[in-house]
Amino acid sequence: MPTRPGRCTTDMATLLWLVPALPLLGFLLLFLSAGRAPRPVSALIGVGSTALAAVFALVLAGWLLSQGSGVLRVTLWRWIATAGLQVAIGFQLDTLSLVMMLVVTFVSFLIHLYSSEFMQQDEGYSRFFAYMNLFVASMLILVLADDLLLLFLGWEGVGLCSYLLIGFWYRNPSNGYAARKAFIVTRVGDTAFMIGLLLLATHLGTLAIGPMLAGAQVQWPTGSVLPTAAAALLLGGAVGKSAQLPLQTWLPDAMAGPTPVSALIHAATMVTAGVYLIARMHALFELAPSVLLAVAAIGAATLLLAAFAALAQHDLKRILAYSTMSQIGYMFLALGVGAWSAAIFHFMTHAFFKALLFLAAGAVMMRINDEHNIFRMGGLRRELPMAFWSFLIGSASLAALPLITAGFYSKDLILWSAWNFRPGGAVLWLAGLLGALITPIYIFRAVFVVFFGAQHTRPSSRYGVRIVLPLTVLSVLALTAGFVETPHALGSISALSRLLASTLPTRELAGSAALQTVAMVIAMVLALLGIAIAWWIYGRGAAGALRASAPVRALARWWLGGWGFDWLYDQTLVQPFLWITRINRADVIDTGYGALAALGRLANGLLSQTEDGRLRRYAGWIAAGSLVAVAVAMFA
Amino acid sequence: MPANTLMHAWILAVVLFGLGVAGLLARRNLVFMLMSIEIMLNAAGLAFIAAGARWGQADGQIMFILILTLAAAEVSVGLALILRLFSGTESVDADAARALHD
Amino acid sequence: MMLTWVILVPVIGGGVAVLAERSGTDAPRWIALAAVAIDLALIIAITVTGPAALTAASAHGPWLAETYWRWIPQLGISFRLDLDGLSLVLILLALSLTALSVMTSWKEIAERVGMFHANLLWTLAGIVGVFLALDLFLFFFFWELMLVPMYFIIALWGHERRVYAAIKFFLFTQGSGLVMLVAILALVFIHRRATGVLTFDYFALRGTPLSPRLAFWMMLGFFFAFAVKLPTVPVHSWLPDAHTEAPTAGSVLLAGVLLKTGAYGLLRFVVPLFPQAAHAFAPVAMLLGAISVLYGAALSFAQDDMKRLVAYSSVSHMGFVLLAVFAWTSLSLHGAMVEIVAHGISTGALFIVVGMLQERLHTRDLTRIGGLAAALPRLSALMTVFAIASLGLPGLGNFIGEFLILLGSFSVNRSLTIVASLGLVAAVIYALALIARALHGPERIPPQAHMPLTDVGARETTVLAVLSAAILWLGVYPRPLLDAVATGLGALQSAAGVTMTSASGSGAQRTPGSAPGGDYSGVPVRYSPHSAGPAP
């Protein structure tokens, strides 16, 4: 639907490219000031830029919604203009990128506000805000890009920022190792994404998302080799960035970064970039049903793997990391079964309650001098009520506590969509259901262990307003955000799906409303059952014998290591690479040339032996030589 | 001069040359070595003369004359060297002069 | 006529620098900068006024300026210099990197300053000559000329094993140069036998009718010389030593520009002169390129010496360029040019940063240093920028180059392109290894460092700021560079005639036997190939 030309469209267009430009400007200011700016100024720039971006986003949202389902496009300049490829730096705002932009700007504003107090004692204050602003800018570029290459720029930009922020406290080598691991593993995915780009650009001539997808639908028959290959490669990129099987080992280690980083990057925004990519390229994925099935399968497998792994973690942040991996598994499941808007809906709710959980966890740890191990915390609900209540709300939303939490609505929609997916829907639904059971167990295990039971640590003082405000706002959102999309039985509001209908195809769900209610009730019962189990085991400390038994402890250790994937990759990829590079450090080809030179010296040594001053030996050699010469004359 | 006599002349030259080489290699006394070289040169001259006779051209003799001059120059220098060596190492042993090589 | 001055100015500058040494150690530095500045002004003047000076017929060709004299008519050797978009970009890169390297070695080079700057300028003259010469003999003349001063720079002002490195550098390049000479002479004689005209002129020789087997061997002769210079894997081992032992200015010039003469040679001489042979040889060359990418990266990761690490990364980056040249599509060639400029900037900057670190710490050994980010915040930030540029982060120059190369060669050889794109992952590994081992982790400063560690001063910051601005500008707005080389590359592609690719790529199939050089529109009218023959 062409946008109506008019003065207000052009202001909106300028507003559109201002949204990513502001954090970028913030980054430049902080980077060029190179740490000389005083803390309040850095905080002001950091938080201010994201706040302004959030405001502009809201204004844009208001305008776009008033436009009906229009698309706002702005092109800044032509990036690459050679014979074979035309790429422009331009942003487009449709309902999908609007939702993403709103969530990204809003959540990052809250997290920036939180971290302005959380990082108060840290000496790299302005450096932190510089990287955070660069991250928000890259994420916005990724979300708003209308050309796949520009999306790839944002894609790599967020990867870089995640590297810089995970390794923020660079003095500790293990942080550096975790940061490098994150960047390299995501880079493997990015390379697959790049090859996908090459394939698309070569065969479809352009990388601009709209025309390219249109061209693909025209040229490529559904299910043929090219779209399947391209979709698989893009899936590779998405799997890398969203920490899904098989490139998921970097996310748990990424918790080495400061908590606001984990909250923003490794919970709310970056890890969902893969989900956005698949949603944005849904037309291509629809041309490759086998890949869509793979997406669903990967989602289901990852959500189970991560859920069980979260059960065995001691570190509070690693529990949340595995939980993020699991929830993104749900989003992939939704994408796989074609419920595009359900995935985005879950992305939104997940962004809120997972950010809330991380910030609450950060608030807790901040007060008990950075103790991560949950078994060394305990009974903190009286000393840290604010952290307790926000963590509790977050956990409830994560566990999909029926009716009152946002998580319930979004997860239920996904489960319902999975139920309706014809080939293999049942299996996916069961996997989702099992995940829905395990999730409350592991999160309430953390709740009961950390906030209930015997008190181990003496937390110190209260929280400032810059921590309380984000926590409260996120808590409210974690509870209310679900009401934009409710199932039939509960008022069948479908605001979000109608909003997204213009960009994402909708699928009428075959099942009747009654069937949906039945499925919903099953999910409710499971959620409550999970919480009960968690309370029974960890609240009252029951089944101690079972937990201490050898097989359970072995299983726990296996799950602690993330089902052994780390060990597997280390043995099969990392060690061989290190071994090969170490033995070839002196470059075997170079030693080859060295050997050549040594040969020369050896020959010189031998020949100079013959010149030893004995005349008769010379005469003998001359005679022998002439003899040979004559012999040659004889036969030649 | 019948052809086979010329052939015998060449055979003579070759044998003389062979003796010269044997003498050169066998003797350790520098003077004897020089003499053997003279024998070899002479054999070569003989071969040239025989060739000249065979084709009736004087070239052979001219080559012989050149060989003569060569031999003369060579002997003079050789013997001077031998005397010089002798004054140094008191012996005409070819191997005694090994120190000269480096 | 002006083009000869572009070469003469550095030569004269060098001479003056040597003389000026007596009047103060800083005088040669200023003279060197002045010489480069004059040269820059000259080249810009030529580009602006150039086309008008040419006669109308050649104006529409890619040629911006042209100088032509009969040098040795008996042998058909002419002093022919031609400037097109390709050479212009490379010369500008060479001039700017020389200026920057002079500025960085302000404190580093203390003894025999005049001689050092003379050698620097003479190398520059040789390089500019290589980029301009279009007479094969003149090209070879400059090709050998630029080695000698670089040899002295490495041998006299280098670090520990400088003599070994200098000799190795010279042997490798000189030896391969001779192979090229054989190929040049063979081409000239065959051309003479075929057309009766003895000439070394590039345009005339381009059309010589050659039997495929002969063309293949001659192409191989040229390719070997340029592959050693590029460098490509089997013949690359002179590079790490030469770079490690050269002074900062030497390394910057070596990495920034000398490697590019190899790439320029491939573009200008190998494929256009022997299109069919190059097409037949393309799979092997692209395989070598892909191997260079991975092998260079794997080795770069394993090094302990910072300069060796960066040197091997150059091998990896140049592997991409080789892949691009033999893919010979318009995309990959544009990508190659961007990669050349971007590599010149990012690797040159990395060498400058490593030089600064060595000035402060007196060591390049990564096992003995660590955690410098705290002590040298600004230098670490800039080093991180350039390391990230060299790993090909989008938004910085290298990515544009690498992406266009991969895109261009994807349509030609899919599997090799995928193998080469693994190089992106390998690039991350060695770039992050460099940052982690040098900047992060617990602070370790070697005893011989002169404490307290002072962060980058004004001079150093301006140099690095200029470079980082350049690499960012190239990454965000590469169009001026792409447009500058477009006509030059287009002309090369049409000259080569042979379409290497099925998909894109222009030019109809042209049998080698067609009229020598005449059909190429770009040839200036004043010069006609036949008149350039030997004097009657």
Add this chain to the structure above:
Amino acid sequence: MRSPRSTSGRCCRETAAVIGMFYLSAAVALIATALTITRSNAAHAVLYLIVSLLAVALVFYALGAPFAAALEVIIYAGAIMVLFVFVVMILNLGAGAAPQERNWLRPAVWVGPTLLAAVLAGELLYLLASGRFDVSAQGSGAAAAQLAGAAAPTTLTATAAAPPAIEPKQVGLLLFGPYLLAVELASMLLMAGLVAAYHLARELLKAPQPAASHPRWTREPPTRATAASSRHTTAESH
């Protein structure tokens, strides 16, 4: 160029005598040479060599090269061998050094050289016999006939007249004709030999330095070290 004088009448008698002389002198030469290289007494060896040279001179004469024969006698036997005799006398190599020679010449020493010389001679003989070079009469070739003028019969049969002797005049003409350059070179060679011999031997003719007193060859040879050092000093001084 006057054709050489060879009337058919006197040819056969003369030829038989000449051929007889040739074989006799050849035998003498062989024996003398063999003895030269096997004698342990240098003086005897030199004399045997002189005999061998004279024999070869006779062979030259038999082969129709009277000028060469004369030269051989004058220069080779005359001048060069006289030099040898001088040196042998100077170095007192005659009987005095014989025992030294004898232990240097143990039979075992002869094995290698004779084997080598035999193989070399064998190869040369094989080459001669292989007919590669038109040595045989049939291949007289036009050159011989043409050069030798009408007189030489076209085929040299076994009983043909002795090859026309090549007059010194002919040799002289050729020598200063095309070979003029060679003559100049030869003269330069001789000059070089002269200078070298004078320069090297000058040292010995000078008044005896303290280290190099005249009767030194009868004295007990000085220890190697002092000899070397003395030699060095002498080397530097001149």
